[in-house]
Amino acid sequence: xxxxxxxCGHAVVSRPRGLCWTCYYAPGVKDLYPPQGQGNGVKDITGxxxxxPWPTEALPGSPAKVEVLCxxxxxxxxxxxxxxxR
Ligand SMILES: [Zn+2]
Numbered sequence: 374x375x376x377x378x379x380x381c382g383h384a385v386v387s388r389p390r391g392l393c394w395t396c397y398y399a400p401g402v403k404d405l406y407p408p409q410g411q412g413n414g415v416k417d418i419t420g421x422x423x424x425x426p427w428p429t430e431a432l433p434g435s436p437a438k439v440e441v442l443c444x445x446x447x448x449x450x451x452x453x454x455x456x457x458x459r
Pocket of ligand 1: 378382392394442
């Protein structure tokens with residue numbers, strides 16, 4: 374199972390912080406995505422959530438999509454994925 378990069382959203386994550394190689398080494402990009410699991414965890418509530426590991430083909434407003442959103446919420450994933458069906 375692979376995850377897509379938090380920054381560009383389409384490259385496979387190959388570096389820490391959920392970034393792809395290109396974004397991780399691009400100037401300033403990794404500063405936008407502080408490492409997780411250290412410091413205070415309070416920001417996690419409203420901060421960045423990891424991108425879901427896979428997109429959904431369920432159309433917006435469909436019961437299947439609602440199901441997917443519930444699952445993502447329970448996994449603390451971002452509710453939106455750049456490759457979701459529209
Ligand atoms: Zn990237």
